Amino acid sequence: MRVIFADCSAVYAGRGDTILARAKRALIIKSDGSISIHNDSANKPLNYMKMANMEETINEQGERVWTFDARHESLAVTLHELYSEVEEELVSKADEPGLVASGTEAQLQQWIFQNPHILGEGIMSVQREFPTGNGPVDLLVLTQDLTPIAVEVKRVATLGAADQARRYVESLREVGEVVMPHPVTYEEITVDFSRTIGRIAALDLRPRLLAIAEKRGLDTTQVPAFWRSSYDERE
Amino acid sequence: MRVIFADCSAVYAGRGDTILARAKRALIIKSDGSISIHNDSANKPLNYMKMANMEETINEQGERVWTFDARHESLAVTLHELYSEVEEELVSKADEPGLVASGTEAQLQQWIFQNPHILGEGIMSVQREFPTGNGPVDLLVLTQDLTPIAVEVKRVATLGAADQARRYVESLREVGEVVMPHPVTYEEITVDFSRTIGRIAALDLRPRLLAIAEKRGLDTTQVPAFWRSSYDERE
DNA sequence: CGATGAGTGGTGCCT
């Protein structure tokens, strides 16, 4: 990784276009070709690009211009004045142990899959990431009387969660009757997807979401905070 | 800005929880108290925190531990071995000219507001960010026969755009009749919001979006690429 | 390669 402190300016052209006027900033160039330009506040770089090919040219003022080209975008950085530079070898990508996160939505989803009773008496889990014509729904479960419920899982549920849930329900209701094994007894059963219900399960259900869910006939479940302590990593 | 190359490990607790095992990485500490931990790939830091208060302690192994505390979260970084360190004064926040972006959605929205004819013959702009009970809609326009159209503007329109558009239309249709000035003649007119139509206007309308828009009775408009060349910054 | 959705998303605007 190289860190270069320099008076620089930059022009980006790609998904949008940006211009960064001249000032003293830090350029970070990583071994995979990523480049980012930082000033002295916040974590987000002003400009950046990932895995680009760098080329150096000299402009009319005799200044170095580094052009980073990627598929559909490019970033040109002009170095007006260079202050200092340092380079260090960091952990290789292969040896990077990586960040281990807990309390993610994926884990919450798995916990609900393993503890479907929190969604209601006698509810049975069928499948995670169940495909619908409108994208995969987090959880498909069945009530005791074999009514399908499409469950959208969120840590924090805002309006978008109600949009997603409805989108999945709409698609599933078009499916009609499906023959599948009973999730517990494995007997052959017929599930009528035209009766699919939508449900939002979250640790934090925001007020506006509760209001819109009510309006749309979507159920909600507040997941108890203790889920983390009873979370079991096994598949 | 300080850059420290060190063998380090980190524990974050806050919105989620993460553990970062020991390896050689770069710590970036900015003058506003932001900290980020980078390895040698991609632009995003492994761990980070903004505007925190740092405290140094020594652990049982005699290693330095830097704890960054913010409102509802904290990051503890253990420095197992320090390789090198550099510090440079960068442009001050006051002098940072900042990134100037063009081609943003906000500009596209304004352009359509000023050129409503691309939405159809005789269409008249009423208001940007028009409030609905389900969040503000990008554009409200009227047809010649005073039918309201709620327009969702996007650079790239995917499924979520159809969700938003429908959400706004639903809310507006509940409003019923409203007396307002005619957008051109300023005569007093009565607009019947129960007839509100939804429309998605975008530079790039994805195939799945077109399909779902059709199903939901939402109109779509492909904004011509030349909009940028005819874009006028004036309000 | 595009499509989809999560994220300690970040960031700005408005209530």
Add this chain to the structure above:
DNA sequence: AGGCACCGCTCATCG
């Protein structure tokens, strides 16, 4: 401060 939507979002995953 919380709610809401945009972002050159970035990133992983899956087809």
